[in-house]
Amino acid sequence: MKSVVVHADGKVLVEERPVPTVQHPDDVLVRIAYSGLCGSDIPRIFAQGAHFYPITLGHEFSAEVVEYGENVRDLTAGDAVVCVPLQPCFACEECQRHAFSQCKHYQFIGSRSDGGNTEYLVVPRSNLFKLPAGSSLLQGAFLEPITVGLHALKLAGGCAGKEVIVIGAGTIGQLAIQCARALGAKAVTAIDINPQRLALAQQTGASFVYNSSEMSAEDIATQLAPRRFDQLILETAGTPQTVALALDIAGPHAQVALVGTLHKDLQLSAKTFGFILRKELKILGSWMNYSAPWPGSEWQQAIDLCEQLQLEPLIATMGNAQHFADSVNALAGKPMAGKILLNMTER
Template sequence: MKAVIVNEGGSLSLEDIDIPKITSPDQILVKIAYCGLCGSDIPRIFHHGAHFYPITLGHEFSGTVIETGNDVTEFDVGDLISCVPLLPCFKCDECQKHYYSLCKNYTFVGSRIAGGFAEYIVLNKKNAFKLPKGVSPLEGAFFEPMTVGMHALLLAGGCQNKHVVIVGGGTIGLLAMLCAKAMGASSIAVLDINDERLNLAKQLGADVIYNSKNLSSDEIYQALSSNRFDQIVLETAGSPITVRLAIEIAGPRSKVCLVGTLHNDFTLPEKTFGLILRKELQILGSWMNYSAPWPGEEWLLVSQFFVEGKINLNDLIAVIGDFNTFIHKVRDLNGQSMNGKILLNCS
């Protein structure tokens, strides 16, 4: 089979390797349909961020089951699945409390073991979520990134009849916006410094958009004042500036959910810290996208939204390409951000 190999130093190669074989009775062999490039893959490729090299990355993918181990009763040959990349131990105290995202004894597809930038993959059966009829393979490749924002919204108690503010209009932020809209949010505001992303957010259904490069945090806070109660603020950009901005624009007793991963040290000014106290904010950390029953309510809700036609992904896809096109696009990303999802078409 063909696979994209990431080598030390950021070089990518397309290689012919053996199709993996089932070695345990609880495994399935999957023919991959689509695999998305995640923002977390960029440092793994270009900044020595992988656990080992060479490696095949990719954890946002869908595919078809073509073989099952002897102990697999949950899947049949021909089933369409989405990858659930985390494999917790299910034994530690965190797992016993269903805090699967917090398991310290886990493995992860496309990070700690080979991933989906290939034609075939062997998965533990718990690393697969069966897709219902009516959900396409392309939609299946979006389950993992979409459930990231869903997890944060559920940690905040859901967003029905609440006002959602999303700081960061990248793919995760816009997918979270689509989830919030499907969950019945009263209003959705999106902040970014990129007008192209903001226009896309508006096109996808945001009620208001703000360019935080042109407006101060106080100006944005005042603009949001009519919707300042029952508010959830999702920080999805993962930078010190946007974390501070999320706190400064939040309304009284808002829940501020930190989703984006920081790659730099963060110092909070005394005045901004005081706002957490004075506005009685709740600061929630959100890590990954899992709950009970495994893999969680997040995955069931996303599945439901696709079946009901509440999510349209067309405008969020930048490129769908074969192996060579995919490698070319990834190489172009060194030092640049992604505007829209880049997908490998393995079919």
């Protein structure tokens, strides 16, 4: 079978690998349909950030069931499924308290073990979310990134009637914007430095857009002043500047959900830190996308919302294994312009 393999030198190659087989009674062999490149994969490819090499990445994938072990009784061959990549131990105190994302002994498909950028993969039944009959496998490949934003919204107690502000209009941000609109936000504002991303956000659900490379934090705060109450700010860009921006523009008693992962140290000015106190901001961290009962209501909510979301405009390129490998190799040193998708139905 064909696998897209990442090597320690940052090269992404299409290689032939043996088809895996079901070894355990809870295992499921799946045939991959679509698999997306996540922003978290970039350092694994280009900055030697993976746990081992060579590695097959991919934790945002949809697939069809081929075979399964004797303990699997709720799947049949041909069923459409989506990967739930976190593998908590389910035994530690964190897991017993349903803090699955804080499990001390977790594994992760596509990061700590090989993932879905391949033709076939064996996955434990607990790491598969069964899609309803008639669901699109292409939509399924977006389910994991959709749940990232939904998890933050859940931690914030929902977004209905709130002024939702999303800082960072990459894939996670774009999906969060659309979900917030669908879930009853009073208004949705997108902030980014890329005019193309802002134009797309406005096309797919943002009521207001601001370019933070052209406007100061004070200017943006002035524009937000009429909508300064009942704010829920989602920081999805994951840079020190955007975290500071979230705090600078927040209104009184705003909720600030930190979703993006920082790769540089955060240093806040005394003035910006003072805003946390003076405005009595509610800061919450959002890590991954899981809750109880496993894997969490976010996953069912995501598939329920899919028909209301515009997903295809988020795709930068999609193709077979070689096209995917070429597209990823071409990214070296460049920002992602949209979702890069592996289409394993295209041989």
